[in-house]
Amino acid sequence: MKEKENEKQEEQKTDNNKERKNEEVKSTPKAPLVEGYETIRIRIKTELMSAEECERLRRITARDTRIIKDYLRIIYHYEERKVHYKGKLKSLIQSNGKVNKSLLDYLTLTTSKKSAETKVRSSVAHDFKKRYPHCSHDEFQECRNKAIWICESWKAQQRTSNKKLSRPQLKEKTPRQLIKGSGSRGTVQVHYDPDNTEAKLLLKLRDTLDSKQCGKRNNPKLKLPLAYSPHHAKKLKIDEIKTAELVYKSREQQWWAHFKKSFSVPSYQSTNPPAVLGVDLGIKKTAVAVVLNHTGKVTMDEIRFIVNKERQATIFRLEKRISSIQEALDTRIKVGHPHNQLNVKLSQLRKRLRSITEQELGFAVNQLVEFILQMKQRYNLFVSIGYPKDIRNGNKHGRVNRSLRIQLHKWCYRLFITKLKFKLHQQGFDSYRVVAVCEEYTSKTCSRCFSTKTTRSSQGRFVCHQCNYELNADLNGARNIAKRLITNVLYPNGKFKKNNILCDYLSGDFHKLKEYGNFYPLGQWLKYSSGNISFL
Numbered sequence: 003m004k005e006k007e008n009e010k011q012e013e014q015k016t017d018n019n020k021e022r023k024n025e026e027v028k029s030t031p032k033a034p035l036v037e038g039y040e041t042i043r044i045r046i047k048t049e050l051m052s053a054e055e056c057e058r059l060r061r062i063t064a065r066d067t068r069i070i071k072d073y074l075r076i077i078y079h080y081e082e083r084k085v086h087y088k089g090k091l092k093s094l095i096q097s098n099g100k101v102n103k104s105l106l107d108y109l110t111l112t113t114s115k116k117s118a119e120t121k122v123r124s125s126v127a128h129d130f131k132k133r134y135p136h137c138s139h140d141e142f143q144e145c146r147n148k149a150i151w152i153c154e155s156w157k158a159q160q161r162t163s164n165k166k167l168s169r170p171q172l173k174e175k176t177p178r179q180l181i182k183g184s185g186s187r188g189t190v191q192v193h194y195d196p197d198n199t200e201a202k203l204l205l206k207l208r209d210t211l212d213s214k215q216c217g218k219r220n221n222p223k224l225k226l227p228l229a230y231s232p233h234h235a236k237k238l239k240i241d242e243i244k245t246a247e248l249v250y251k252s253r254e255q256q257w258w259a260h261f262k263k264s265f266s267v268p269s270y271q272s273t274n275p276p277a278v279l280g281v282d283l284g285i286k287k288t289a290v291a292v293v294l295n296h297t298g299k300v301t302m303d304e305i306r307f308i309v310n311k312e313r314q315a316t317i318f319r320l321e322k323r324i325s326s327i328q329e330a331l332d333t334r335i336k337v338g339h340p341h342n343q344l345n346v347k348l349s350q351l352r353k354r355l356r357s358i359t360e361q362e363l364g365f366a367v368n369q370l371v372e373f374i375l376q377m378k379q380r381y382n383l384f385v386s387i388g389y390p391k392d393i394r395n396g397n398k399h400g401r402v403n404r405s406l407r408i409q410l411h412k413w414c415y416r417l418f419i420t421k422l423k424f425k426l427h428q429q430g431f432d433s434y435r436v437v438a439v440c441e442e443y444t445s446k447t448c449s450r451c452f453s454t455k456t457t458r459s460s461q462g463r464f465v466c467h468q469c470n471y472e473l474n475a476d477l478n479g480a481r482n483i484a485k486r487l488i489t490n491v492l493y494p495n496g497k498f499k500k501n502n503i504l505c506d507y508l509s510g511d512f513h514k515l516k517e518y519g520n521f522y523p524l525g526q527w528l529k530y531s532s533g534n535i536s537f538l
């Protein structure tokens with residue numbers, strides 16, 4: 003009997019698989035793709051490098067920054083001007099915002115070979131090889147590509163924004179994008195050595211920083227040991243590495259290698275009824291999420307409280323200690339006593355608080371993403387997250403050091419939303435499906451009757467005196483946040499909008515959202531609820 007059952011099950015499985023495959027074949031040509039790239043950051047173990055090597059790394063980046071700046075200066079210089087090139091007048095920045103690479107090379111680089119007859123280098127308008135005589139052609143190209151990338155992304159942003167954006171300011175250390183080569187070619191090579199216990203991955207960088215000064219053709223390659231862990235191995239296969247950037251983070255005083263990995267997944271489409279998942283971010287609990295569908299009813303498995311009590315307690319304890327030390331520091335400064343030790347302690351604690359909060363955030367985002375992936379099976383899902391319009395107002399009576407709290411808070415919300423957006427993007431969620439809406443009044447308003455005659459008890463219960471509705475206060479907030487997205491779509495002249503356009507409060511990005519077509523499924527809300535939206 004069992005065998006027969008097994009056979010039956012197997013048959014069913016194969017049938018299912020066949021159906022699935024058929025569906026896939028049918029749906030693949032239609033589904034648009036969601037594309038993006040992920041940056042995998044690996045720390046460079048500078049403690050394993052000699053002081054000379056560290057100095058060389060610093061000098062390479064400093065020189066690259068100068069070259070990139072020079073390239074940008076030239077691009078900006080020719081923004082409005084035209085150049086005679088191959089018998090035609092051409093502009094350096096084309097009408098589509100792209101930079102003409104060969105024209106830029108024509109303006110800046112010569113082939114270093116002297117022509118046989120004259121034995122003189124042909125001259126160009128801006129001779130980079132004169133300015134940087136030790137730099138190789140490959141290095142120029144990589145710097146040029148970075149400068150072009152900076153300029154083109156600025157132009158692209160300019161096109162979608164209605165404000166006039168100022169030219170991008172370069173950071174003190176802007177790295178160029180190193181291109182991995184095979185064999186002896188390319189400026190960077192990757193070596194994987196599983197037996198090396200200290201650094202399994204080694205970046206070998208070829209540079210010409212001072213080789214010509216010393217009369218050598220090439221320097222020995224600069225070896226950069228990376229803190230490559232199993233966690234990185236999961237995310238990044240070594241064969242996938244094509245480019246690398248060496249980034250210095252001044253706050254941590256650490257060097258990092260950034261590897262980019264592109265992904266493209268089919269865009270999430272659904273024919274299920276529409277629903278909005280509201281997310282309320284908070285202090286005591288990290289996040290509360292609730293699904294609001296067209297029936298207006300919520301079942302228990304459509305609510306998720308995300309909190310890690312242990313970690314929250316640690317955060318709370320740290321905040322308390324920081325505030326007490328801060329007080330002690332203030333009095334010491336007033337009296338005029340030495341306070342260096344306290345300062346050091348304080349910065350250590352703050353660093354720890356930051357890292358723990360970041361951990362907690364990552365944990366919460368992962369949980370929320372898991373919940374959203376469950377819910378997307380049932381509904382045509384949109385996500386609405388409350389973003390504080392001005393977080394300062396809410397923190398006047400903070401228990402701990404106020405400025406720290408404000409800083410941390412702003413940072414938390416922003417980081418949480420960006421992380422969530424990115425993770426969902428990787429799962430095929432188009433950016434318009436995740437909207438940061440204004441959080442104002444969502445904690446004070448009743449989510450059933452919109453009355454503001456409400457109280458919030460100390461146990462986190464929310465009571466409405468108009469309709470006697472009673473529920474968890476955070477849940478009420480999350481429901482209100484979900485509603486805000488729906489009402490904003492259904493009633494175009496709503497209150498919480500910027501310039502009457504549904505706007506993402508985090509990015510200020512309302513150009514994509516302006517196309518209400520994206521929100522078509524939400525517009526169908528009325529059809530599904532057969533006109534009964536009194537709960538809105």
Ligand SMILES: [Zn+2]
Nearest residue numbers: 448451466469
């Ligand atoms: Zn009410």
